Amino acid sequence: MKVRFVNPQRTYKNLKKELDGAYFSVMKKGAFIAQSEFALFETQFAHFVGTKYAVGLSSGYDALYLSLIASNIGHGDEVIVPAHTFVATASAVVNTGATPILVDVRDDFNINPFLIEKVITKKTKAIIPVHLNGRMADMNPIVKIAKNNKLMVIEDACQSLGATYRGKPAGSIGLTGCWSFYPFKMLGGYGDGGAITTNNKKVADTIRLLRFNGEDRNTGEYHYYGCSSLLDNMQAAFLSVKIKYLPEWIEKRRDIAKRYHDGLADIDGLILPHFSQKGFSDVYQNYIIQSNSGTKFSDYLQSHGIEVLTQFRTPYYRHKGLRLAKNDFPVTDQLSKEVCSLPIYPELKDKEIDYVIRVIRSFTTQLK
Numbered sequence: 001m002k003v004r005f006v007n008p009q010r011t012y013k014n015l016k017k018e019l020d021g022a023y024f025s026v027m028k029k030g031a032f033i034a035q036s037e038f039a040l041f042e043t044q045f046a047h048f049v050g051t052k053y054a055v056g057l058s059s060g061y062d063a064l065y066l067s068l069i070a071s072n073i074g075h076g077d078e079v080i081v082p083a084h085t086f087v088a089t090a091s092a093v094v095n096t097g098a099t100p101i102l103v104d105v106r107d108d109f110n111i112n113p114f115l116i117e118k119v120i121t122k123k124t125k126a127i128i129p130v131h132l133n134g135r136m137a138d139m140n141p142i143v144k145i146a147k148n149n150k151l152m153v154i155e156d157a158c159q160s161l162g163a164t165y166r167g168k169p170a171g172s173i174g175l176t177g178c179w180s181f182y183p184f185k186m187l188g189g190y191g192d193g194g195a196i197t198t199n200n201k202k203v204a205d206t207i208r209l210l211r212f213n214g215e216d217r218n219t220g221e222y223h224y225y226g227c228s229s230l231l232d233n234m235q236a237a238f239l240s241v242k243i244k245y246l247p248e249w250i251e252k253r254r255d256i257a258k259r260y261h262d263g264l265a266d267i268d269g270l271i272l273p274h275f276s277q278k279g280f281s282d283v284y285q286n287y288i289i290q291s292n293s294g295t296k297f298s299d300y301l302q303s304h305g306i307e308v309l310t311q312f313r314t315p316y317y318r319h320k321g322l323r324l325a326k327n328d329f330p331v332t333d334q335l336s337k338e339v340c341s342l343p344i345y346p347e348l349k350d351k352e353i354d355y356v357i358r359v360i361r362s363f364t365t366q367l368k
């Protein structure tokens with residue numbers, strides 16, 4: 001049996017009529033830049049996240065970068081980011097001219113709030129907690145530290161659409177929440193896309209100008225040096241179709257996570273992504289297990305037809321090209337050796353999940 005890591009073809013098969021309808025409607029109108037589909041999706045997205053505003057952008061990276069620019073962060077400033085995350089979190093900081101200051105994570109893969117205060121200096125301007133894999137960072141202590149030190153909080157929520165922390169949705173707590181509609185995210189488009197969500201009108205207005213080269217489209221006046229970063233109208237039309245299914249897809253992900261948990265919980269040498277701390281409602285963008293056999297384990301799954309992802313076998317701060325100050329991040333270093341992300345998506349079939357579980361069990365038996 002072959003189990004794909006993601007399967008956009010199945011989603012397309014299920015939603016073909018609606019997606020084709022969206023495509024032909026946009027093509028017939030020739031409506032490609034900032035048209036009604038774009039405006040409608042922004043409204044739907046803000047409603048889903050529970051914020052006053054959503055601003056459609058061309059990627060999750062741009063959402064982070066423009067959030068920092070709109071917060072006046074730049075040369076000479078420091079921004080705190082987790083050591084374990086997708087590199088875009090740090091690149092957005094570097095590309096503003098500011099310096100990313102890395103902090104290690106905890107066993108749930110998210111920034112350790114107890115290590116943040118130690119790295120705060122006079123130059124620190126913001127913290128970017130990342131809600132990795134569909135689980136939110138421990139926001140209460142982070143927000144408290146930010147308040148006490150007058151720091152901005154920008155949420156990298158790219159992997160946690162629909163997750164909550166003590167009842168609060170991801171992307172609704174910080175100054176902005178940053179989102180990606182990269183095809184393999186929970187709400188994925190058919191190309192790149194992103195957005196910010198916020199309750200702050202000034203920030204929403206500023207980012208609306210920045211994404212359109214600083215121009216106020218009503219008056220023609222340039223207010224800033226901006227860039228071209230609009231969510232494509234066609235992508236917005238596709239995302240509007242898909243967002244209706246999101247609540248049901250999230251439930252499906254939780255069901256699959258439970259099935260994996262029930263099938264794997266008794267195996268020695270494996271750590272599963274189910275955490276005891278209360279107040280978190282996770283959406284399982286990824287189902288990352290840890291095996292103390294590391295790459296031997298992930299290779300075994302691959303060789304049995306199961307596509308897995310091992311992000312991030314090499315943490316970004318160990319890549320020479322990024323020239324980041326070397327520090328010790330023992331939890332990140334340990335996680336990185338062990339991570340193995342299993343297939344998880346709403347269209348995954350029970351017999352495929354059971355096959356994955358069987359193969360993992362057979363790996364453990366052959367070790368004995």
Ligand SMILES: *Cc1c(COP(=O)(O)O)cnc(C)c1O
Binds near residue numbers: 060062159182
């Ligand atoms: C996907 C992702 C991003 C960047 O999104 P793009 O749309 O690919 O630019 C940033 N941070 C995290 C944690 C992500 O998973």
